[in-house]
Amino acid sequence: MTIPSRTTWTALLRLLTLTVLFALGWLASGAALAGQAVPAVASTEHAADAEIRVLELHNPKRSTGIQIGDYLERRLQVEIAQPYQLAISALPLKGTNRHGIELADVRLEKTSVSASTIYTLLLRYQVFAASTSPAILQLPAERIALNGGPRALVLEVPAWHFWFSPLAAGTVGLAKTNLQPQVPPALISLSKHYQRLALGLLCLLAGLTGLVYVHADRRWLPFMGGAFAQAYRHIRRLPPTQQHEAQALLHLHQAFDRVHGVSLFAAGVDDFVAAHPQFLSLREDIAAFYAQSSQRLFTGQAGDAHFIDGLLTLARRLRHCERRLA
Amino acid sequence: METLVSQNQLTDWRDHALKLEQAVQGVIVGQDKAIRHITIAIFARGHVLLEGGVGVGKTTLLQSIARGIGGSYERIEGTVDLMPNDLVYHTYLGSDGRPQIDEGPLLRSGERLSVFFFNEINRARPQVHALMLRVMAERHLHAFKREYRLPHMVVFADRNQVEKNETFEIPSAARDRFMMEIPIHIPDDRDLRRALMFDTRFQHAETLTQQVPSGILQYDQLNAFSDLLQRHIQASETLEEYALDLWEATQDPARFGITLDSADIHRLVQAGASPRGMGMLLKAARVHAWLMNREHVYPEDIHAVFHEIIAHRLVFQSMYENRRTALSRELTSRILAHIAVPAR
Structure with missing residues (x-):
């Protein structure tokens, strides 16, 4: 049996170290994939090198539920013995996209201590991977070369795996393929509402019609264009002056004559209300009107200041009777 | 002052006229309207044609009116052989056997004549009509070589409109001389008819007439009052x-x-x-x-x-x-x- 040389022992030791580190990295990754946020420990290909000492490596606390657009940060603090130094030019380039993981930002801080320099590296990634189903993705492993020393040392940052959750299910397809026969929803009966609406509209219409019927001057409905409606309209247009009293009387007399069919005089008032009972309630007023009219027309006695107003009021009341409202 | 006197006269005469109406209505039932018209004719100094059948009380009515207004009442019956002279005079043999001539009904009362009733005037000949109409218009007549004035006379004439035989219709010009033609009909009221049949007081026309107070009006003042009335109204x-x-x-x-x-x-x-x-x-x-x-x-x-x-x-x-x-x-x-x- 040949005793290995020192170089061989060193190579074996390095291999063992790498194996252990890989195993630890794999375990850490597995734990992370299992949903546990375990801070990863950075490992280097040359971990045994005394020039590089990883102080801490912080990976994202959450390794599941990562979706497109999410930012993931890794923070690595490493102490590098002089004369080695971490060259900024060796850092991965911002904007590099590897398998859908884009390096969004890179920051490097350094602090010098006695014979070494402590570097704090911040790597900020953004996920742009597209997948229609949950998938394991990784923040890529980084290899950062050191310079300044006689040897070519490389600081390796291991990959960090995480579960990528798609925003939409992978089975999303045409909506038509997902259509299922629907049971028609039970309809809420609107018939009662329609009935109430119709009733309300009917009442509104009746009310409006009633208002029109009472107040309108024109002939839109039966009895609306009656003799007294016309008389009322004519008298209303007359100026309330003494000169127009005879004209106002004329309009009202003509209305009585038209309704009665023959000329009506004071002696015929009872016959008038008997033949037209809708005016019965105004019998006394009609008799008073004829007495007043006779005084004005046949004795020359002028009416008072409100003579035409009085005639207008009487004409309106007669119009109401004519329209069967009184 | 004059106006006040006129007002008093009008009032007094109206009271008398209404009193006359009431008095005549008391004896002639169911003829209120005719009585009112006759009253109007008397105060308007107009002659009257009476329209109506026989036996409705025309004579009694006129006699009552004549008694109420005072003056004399004369009457003549229209017949086909009536001559104008019969209105003016009549002749007869006196107790001494000599012919006598007296005034006829038209002149007999002279100026006291207030009501002259010509019954069935259309039975008389047109000559009679002519005389009568002239007297009605002029209210005087020349006879017996003197002038007879009849200033207070009102003529009431009755026309027989049922029978046409032996009648002489009064021409329109003659009718126009009469102020009124007053219808006198049998009352429609059943109670009045019963009274006329069974109430014995209606059987004696003369007695009825006597119930009207005499001289309610002063016939000889009617012309003057009529002029006053016409001026006033x-x-x-x-x-x-x-x-x-x-x-x-x-x-x-x-x-x-x-x-x-x-x-x-x-x-x-x-x-x-x-x-x-x-x-x-x-x-x-x-x-x-x-x-x-x-x-x-x-x-x-x-x-x-x-x-x-x-x-x-x-x-x-x-x-x-x-x-x-x-x-x-x-x-x-x-x-x-x-x-x-x-x-x-």
């Missing part, structure tokens, strides 16, 4: 327009949209009311207004006398003359129903 312009419309409607009823059921209105009227007739209409209307205690004539006053004053003046085409009474009544009613006041 006024008619407005509106009423004058109305009366003019009525007049035109009697002349051309078709122009006013008047129609009759039983006659062609375009061919019915030959002549409407005369100016004298319309003057009498307003005269009578004023009396009615006075009786109703008004100082102005109302359309109702005209209505109250319209038929009585206008109907007998209308001249119908000969084909309608035999239905004159019914047609004239219908036409005057339609005129009053169609002519409005105020009309413009």
